Amino acid sequence: MSDYYRQEDLERFGEIGKFNPELFRKFMDWYNASLQPGALSRREKVLIGLGVAHAVQCPYCIDAYTKSCLEEGMDMEHITEAVHIASAVRGGASLIHGIQAHNAADKISL
Amino acid sequence: MRFSEKIQTVQDTPLTATGIEMLQVNVGYRCNLACKHCHVEGGPERQEVMDRVTVDAVLKVMRSGSIKALDITGGAPELNPHFRYLVEEAQNAGCHVVVRTNLAIFFEGGMEDLFAWYDRGRVELVASLPSCRHEQVDRVRGKGIFEKSITALKRLNSLGYGVDNGRKLNLVYNPAGAFLPPEQSSLEAEYRKELLSAYGITFTMLYTFANMPIGRFRQFLLRTGNLDMYMAKLVDAFNPQTLCGLMCRRLLNVGWDGRLYDCDFNQMTGIGVTEGCPTVLSHFDHGRLASRRIAVDDHCFGCTAGQGST
Known part of the structure; x- marks a missing residue:
């Protein structure tokens, strides 16, 4: 099972955008915006x-x-x-x- | 990327001092504690202690009037036998004096009158408190240190330290591991809430400082295989906006033996002031030192990460 979850794969998260960069960019923008301080x-x-x-x-x-x-x-x-x-x-x-x-x-x- | 190369990517000139607003004096590495993150690697066994001749050299500079503030650090500064003489004479010369205290020192033998002595003086205190919680403080600083710290803070509050219109009592947070500190104002709000509700303690300001990858903290990083990760984190968090406020540009650091450095971290890594400047306090020359080029190395990334640590 350890082969399924390799720590170094986290650094490769950007590769998810390889076949659809636009959707990945939108996800990352949304993700980062959601973590910005607001009411919380x-x-x-x-x-x-x-x-x-x-x-x-x-x-x-x-x-x-x-x-x-x-x-x-x-x-x-x-x-x-x-x-x-x-x-x-x-x-x-x-x-x-x-x-x-x-x-x-x-x-x-x- | 080296720190010196990083600087070249954001400005054409090397880092230089903009003056000497403060003389930061390390009066010795001897300490009653041996904290896991200590860049000085201070402890009870250390023998490096500033002697009276060097203390008098410090006072000679302060009496000249060219520097208005004295920042005394260590080790535990209070363990230097000439500490009180240095503070009192600097104050007599009209200087503002800041002392970095570890709070547990108040409960060491021979320090019974330390609260009263501080109370009589006009000394600004900067006190280490890496967490509001018992377990974390004792893990980093030693068993029983949290309780002593809380007791000392309560007593200082009762003497008028850290209260409205009182003497300044600033606290210092360092991360308890290989990660960066939070944004200063948000953690300060948490500290105020927790210390007041749990212990009735107030303070003036909280400083959040990153741990420098030197000294005992570097040994921890090496031992746990975290050095490369931590350095990458510091480099990634490089913030050019911190450069104008770096402490090395506004102070001069003096070692226990009178040698001159740009900061306490350079002192611990043995990097003296740059060539062409006086290297020892007895040759102090304000004109030549006030605009000196700052000597840098990769640990400087620790002061430029995120919001900065000076």
Whole structure:
């Protein structure tokens, strides 16, 4: 599995634009603009990014956003709390689907 | 790319001093702490301590009136036996004195009256506090240092340091690893919020400084295989707008033995002032040093990264 996620591949992200530079440019502009401080500070935005990175389980994003959090002056306490929120939301999302099971069972049960 | 080459891409002339607003004096490498990021590699075993003859040479320059501010650093400056003499005589000469303190020094043997002594003086304090959190400070600076730092800050607040209309108490943040510091104002806001809510502590300003790739921090980078990554990060973050505000252009640095440097980082890498300038304080010549060419090396990328670190 390690061959599927090589650290040096993160540096090659720009190659994604090789076959459609225009779409990739638009993605990068959007991505960079979304990280600019607005109603939320950059500090808050990278912490959200870290939570999402864990929720989608992207090793590249986890690497990048952990560094961003440290560069925003946060430490492992902040990072750990964000990971717990991401995990809790993910867990809750599974758990709420238990109602679907209830509904399906109710529909065919006496 | 070397730093000297980088400078040539943004300006036609080499870096030069614009004057000497401040004399920065390193009174010795001896320290009560041995912080993991220390560019001086200070510690209790270091023997390099400025002697009285050199202290008097510093005072001779300050009394001449050509430089108005004295910035005292170390090591822990307070461990130099001539420290208080240097501060008091510089103040008597009308100089503004800034001392870089590590806060834990207040609790060392023989320092029982240090709070009261600072309180009597008009010394501006710059204090290291690399995080508002216990675990991170103790990991970088040593076990128990966070608690001592918080106790010292509370006591300084009670004496009128770091409060509205009080004496200046500035804090310094350094990243606890191979990454760059955040934007200064945003972290300052976080420090204010956390220190006030958790400990009731106030301060004047927060400085965020990048770690220089020298000294003990360089050893960490080498040991962990992070040196190339960190240097690339510094080079990528080069900001030409920082050049006009670089501290080396406005101060002159003096080593414990009286040798002259452009900054404390050049001192630690053994890079003296450029040829043609007096190299020791006893030969101080304001006219020749005030417009000197700055000696640069690749660690200078640490001062020009992002918003700058001076």
